[in-house]
Amino acid sequence: MINERMLKALNEQVTEETYSAYLYQSMSAHFDFKGLKGFSHWMDMQTQEEMIHARKFYDYILERGGRVLLDTIQAPPHDFGTPLEIFSSALEHEEYITGKINDLVELAQEVKDHATFNFLQWFIGEQVEEEANAGEMVDKLTLIGDHPGSLYQIDKELSARAVPTPPAGE
Numbered sequence: 001m002i003n004e005r006m007l008k009a010l011n012e013q014v015t016e017e018t019y020s021a022y023l024y025q026s027m028s029a030h031f032d033f034k035g036l037k038g039f040s041h042w043m044d045m046q047t048q049e050e051m052i053h054a055r056k057f058y059d060y061i062l063e064r065g066g067r068v069l070l071d072t073i074q075a076p077p078h079d080f081g082t083p084l085e086i087f088s089s090a091l092e093h094e095e096y097i098t099g100k101i102n103d104l105v106e107l108a109q110e111v112k113d114h115a116t117f118n119f120l121q122w123f124i125g126e127q128v129e130e131e132a133n134a135g136e137m138v139d140k141l142t143l144i145g146d147h148p149g150s151l152y153q154i155d156k157e158l159s160a161r162a163v164p165t166p167p168a169g170e
């Protein structure tokens, strides 16, 4: 039977990942409203990825014989600034989520839950990718500044982001 503290923390992560989806969906809606369809699409794909993350925790809890207790999802922000400010917020959010994953890993070690420790390894790698993706966007947007032509070009490129698929074996 899974440790009670571990179970509670895993349930909290379902909420964190679902909130992440909600946050990126709100950013997607904002971009669409502003006519930046490619940016909106990128955030839409990110939303789907976050739901895959939430589902992985959800499925794992059930697999370990625990109860999934879905919690309140807070409202995301609705008012956003420039694309650079939005992606800076996204990067900050991913750094926060990395901290949460690290806390889970430390708890798994503390309660000697080797199975959960093993399960979390995928998320450690995933967070490196998540931070890199948001960081790359921050770098690009910093580089182009307020140049509308370049923003238009990036918007076109971002519309090519593929639909995320759950990792093999899911």
Ligand code: FEO
Pocket (backbone or CB within 6 Å): 017, 020, 049, 050, 053, 094, 097, 130
């Ligand atoms: Fe699920 Fe973007 O971390």
